[in-house]
Amino acid sequence: MNFDANTGRPKWGDKYEFRNESLQSRLSPANNVPVLIFVNSRIGNFEPTTTSSMEAKTKYLLHLADCPLILGQRLGEWCGHGPVLEQDIALTNIALDLIGQARLLYQYVASLEGGKTNEDSLAMLRLEHEYFNLLLVEQPNKNFGSTIVRQFLYDAFNLYQYEKMTHHSDVQLNAIAVKTLKEIKYHFRYSSEWVTRLGDGTEKSHQIMQEALDDLWRYTGELFQPASYEIELMSESYSMDLNAIQSQWMDKISTVFNLAGLIIPKTEVMQTGSKEGRHTEHMGYILAELQYMQRTYPEMHW
Amino acid sequence: MVVDIFPDDEHWHVLLATTYSGCPAIDVIPTIVRTKFEDEGIENVVVSMGISPPWSTDWISVEGKEKLLAYGIAPPNGSPSLNDEGKPKQCPQCGSVHTSLVSLYGSTPCKAAYRCETCLEPFEYFKCF
Numbered sequence: 001m002n003f004d005a006n007t008g009r010p011k012w013g014d015k016y017e018f019r020n021e022s023l024q025s026r027l028s029p030a031n032n033v034p035v036l037i038f039v040n041s042r043i044g045n046f047e048p049t050t051t052s053s054m055e056a057k058t059k060y061l062l063h064l065a066d067c068p069l070i071l072g073q074r075l076g077e078w079c080g081h082g083p084v085l086e087q088d089i090a091l092t093n094i095a096l097d098l099i100g101q102a103r104l105l106y107q108y109v110a111s112l113e114g115g116k117t118n119e120d121s122l123a124m125l126r127l128e129h130e131y132f133n134l135l136l137v138e139q140p141n142k143n144f145g146s147t148i149v150r151q152f153l154y155d156a157f158n159l160y161q162y163e164k165m166t167h168h169s170d171v172q173l174n175a176i177a178v179k180t181l182k183e184i185k186y187h188f189r190y191s192s193e194w195v196t197r198l199g200d201g202t203e204k205s206h207q208i209m210q211e212a213l214d215d216l217w218r219y220t221g222e223l224f225q226p227a228s229y230e231i232e233l234m235s236e237s238y239s240m241d242l243n244a245i246q247s248q249w250m251d252k253i254s255t256v257f258n259l260a261g262l263i264i265p266k267t268e269v270m271q272t273g274s275k276e277g278r279h280t281e282h283m284g285y286i287l288a289e290l291q292y293m294q295r296t297y298p299e300m301h302w
Numbered sequence: 303m304v305v306d307i308f309p310d311d312e313h314w315h316v317l318l319a320t321t322y323s324g325c326p327a328i329d330v331i332p333t334i335v336r337t338k339f340e341d342e343g344i345e346n347v348v349v350s351m352g353i354s355p356p357w358s359t360d361w362i363s364v365e366g367k368e369k370l371l372a373y374g375i376a377p378p379n380g381s382p383s384l385n386d387e388g389k390p391k392q393c394p395q396c397g398s399v400h401t402s403l404v405s406l407y408g409s410t411p412c413k414a415a416y417r418c419e420t421c422l423e424p425f426e427y428f429k430c431f
Contacts, residue, residue: 086415090407093324097411100323104353175354182356182431183322183411186387190406 065105066133072098129277199260221270319357387429393418
C-alpha cells in the first residue's frame with residue numbers, strides 16, 4: 001500500500017485499505033488491524049491476484065458466501081409466516097444478517113476478480129452447479145422446529161469455523177470473520193435456546209424436534225468433508241482444518257442436545273456433493289425465486 | 303459510527319463503520335450523511351462503509367445513549383466482550399427497573415424486544431455488540 005509522505009494517509013484509489021491511527025488509539029491495543037473499507041460501489045478496485053490457487057480461492061470464498069445467502073433466502077420464506085410475531089421478526093432479522101455476511105464475501109470475490117463480476121451478478125446470475133453452499137442450508141423450512149434444528153447445526157459449525165478464521169492470514173477474510181463472528185454468536189444463542197426449549201418442551205414439540213434432527217443429520221457429514229478446493233488450499237493454510245472443528249462442534253451440540261433430551265441419530269450414510277455444485281432437488285426452486293427479478297429485469301436496482 | 307473524515311485533492315471522504323452486516327439502514331445512512339453535507343453546501347463527498355475494526359456498542363457516547371433513551375430505545379448496558387447482550391437499566395417509558403426479555407431479536411438485528419413489568423408496555427433494548 002502507498003502512503004502519502006506528508007499526511008501519513010494511504011493514497012486513495014488503488015485499494016480500499018488504509019490505516020487510521022487516531023481511531024486505533026481509542027480502541028483496545030489488541031485490535032491492531034488496518035481499517036478495511038468496502039465502498040458500496042459495484043466495482044471492485046483491488047488488483048486482481050493471479051496465482052495458481054486463484055480458482056480454488058474463488059471457489060472457497062464463494063462456498064463461504066453461498067451458505068449464508070441460501071440460508072438467508074430460506075429464512076426469508078418465514079417472513080409473514082412465523083409462529084408468533086417475535087419469532088417471525090427474529091428469523092427474518094437473522095436472514096438479514098446472513099445476506100449481509102454473504103454480501104461482504106461476494107464483494108471480496110468481485111474485487112479479486114477485478115471488476116469482471118459484482119456482488120449482484122455473483123449472487124443472482126450463476127447457474128445451479130456454480131453454487132457451492134452446504135446441503136444443510138438448502139433444505140426446506142418444513143416447520144419452526146426443523147428450521148431451528150437446521151439453524152442450530154449451522155450456527156454451531158460457524159461458531160468454530162469463523163473463530164478460526166479470525167486468525168486468518170488474509171487480512172480481508174480476517175476482517176470479515178471478526179465482524180461476522182459477533183453476529184454468529186447471537187444467532188447461536190438464539191437457535192440453541194430454542195433447541196433446548198422445544199426439545200425439552202411438550203411431548204409434541206419434542207417429537208417434532210427429534211424428527212427434524214433425524215431428518216437433517218445426514219447433511220452434517222458434508223460440513224467436515226473438505227471439497228477439492230479446500231484440499232488444494234490446505235497447503236497454504238487458506239482453508240480450515242475441518243477435522244479440528246468437527247470435535248469442537250460435536251462437543252458443543254452434544255451438550256445442547258443432552259439438555260434438550262434429543263438423541264443424535266446413528267446415520268451411517270451422509271449426503272454430500274453440494275460443496276462441489278451437486279445439489280438436492282430443492283436448489284433449483286430456491287434459485288428460481290432468488291434470481292427471478294434479476295433474470296427478468298437484468299441489472300435492476302432498488 | 304464516524305471512523306474518519308479527510309480530504310484528498312478532489313473529495314471529502316467520510317468513513318463510517320457498519321453496525322450489523324444486515325442492518326436495513328446500511329444504504330440509507332450514507333445517503334443521509336451525504337445529504338447533510340450537501341445542506342451545508344459541500345457537494346464533493348464520498349461516503350464509505352467499513353467493517354474493520356468492527357463497530358461496537360462501546361463506541362456509542364454518553365450523549366448518544368441519552369438520545370436513544372429519549373427516543374424510547376433502552377441503550378446498551380453491559381460489556382460486549384462478555385459475549386452477552388446485557389440488560390436494560392430501566393424502562394424508557396416509565397423508568398422502572400423491572401423488565402423482562404421477550405425475544406433476543408427486535409424490529410432490527412441490533413435490538414431485543416423487552417416488556418416493562420411495571421407499566422406493561424413493550425420496548426426495545428439495544429443489545430451490547
